[in-house]
């Protein structure tokens with residue numbers, strides 16, 4: 517079996533570390549491995565398949581002569597903006613986890629279960645973008661519903677996003693603040709990763725404010741959903757940071773066209789048959805997805821499936837997924853797997 521040389525930019529970060537785990541778990545055919553980060557982490561070791569690798573500093577020339585086939589980028593938008601071109605020029609496919617290229621019309625934005633056919637467009641730029649974490653788990657639930665009822669009219673979503681969505685520092689800040697709480701010094705806690713203290717709080721503000729009153733995170737969900745699904749339905753999002761370490765939850769309301777009569781059993785079946793979706797929906801027995809259900813798994817879970825009390829064409833759902841895996845690392849590795857299959861089938 518052919519092996520592929522892999523670079524991971526952001527190797528010391530939350531997503532980078534998870535990419536190594538997913539590559540190992542999925543027995544990805546890795547040849548050489550090149551872990552990259554900033555000068556801060558260069559020289560540190562990572563372990564992959566029981567072998568140690570030294571993190572190197574990302575520079576303009578680091579890809580030269582390394583024969584990298586696939587470079588996963590997860591070091592922030594400005595890093596991708598500057599360095600992705602050097603990886604592409606060296607002959608690598610870039611799979612980018614940041615928001616930098618997502619809405620570029622020449623760059624495919626891919627959730628393999630939903631629009632894997634778009635991977636074929638990679639040659640235009642040498643880059644495939646990985647969508648926003650909240651968007652990935654939502655479109656995995658919307659796609660089977662879109663197909664079941666021949667379209668969607670509108671989606672309203674409220675997210676409950678974990679602190680690790682802001683990287684390792686976000687998670688550490690919640691832990692530190694809870695320790696400060698138990699030491700009776702919460703008022704002295706440092707507030708850095710989020711707009712306010714996150715311990716014992718929820719913050720309806722993720723990413724930068726936009727002129728229309730939404731945040732950038734909310735507009736990512738609006739714009740990316742329709743790009744991935746090749747659709748143009750209305751989407752409105754309210755994105756909220758909650759004091760959870762890992763896995764994002766979403767309350768999703770889907771409005772279908774006039775005349776549709778939602779059938780909850782048919783919805784359950786369509787969701788249960790969709791790749792990498794798991795239905796957990798038995799309220800009587802206290803069964804519904806929660807962050808602790810999804811953490812460290814590669815599935816998007818859905819429950820609390822119910823028809824609106826007032827309108828027959830409206831459906832309510834609750835979805836949860838591990839946003840570091842499903843929303844980033846696993847999605848990126850699944851794109852790489854499909855890309856390899858596409859190339860090998862030609």
Ligand SMILES: NC(=O)c1ccc[n+]([C@@H]2O[C@H](COP(=O)([O-])OP(=O)(O)OC[C@H]3O[C@@H](n4cnc5c(N)ncnc54)[C@H](OP(=O)(O)O)[C@@H]3O)[C@@H](O)[C@H]2O)c1
Nearest residue numbers: 526528529530531553554557590591592614681683684844
């Ligand atoms: N966390 C999530 O749930 C999630 C989900 C989807 C997408 N993303 C996206 O993935 C990216 C990474 O997120 P994360 O959560 O992994 O962040 P993180 O835990 O803060 O890690 C950031 C990584 O980027 C590296 N880095 C920062 N500046 C660099 C530079 N100038 N040159 C080279 N490397 C640099 C860091 O290396 P050092 O150790 O050297 O600083 C570290 O490895 C972000 O764009 C984020 O939006 C994150």
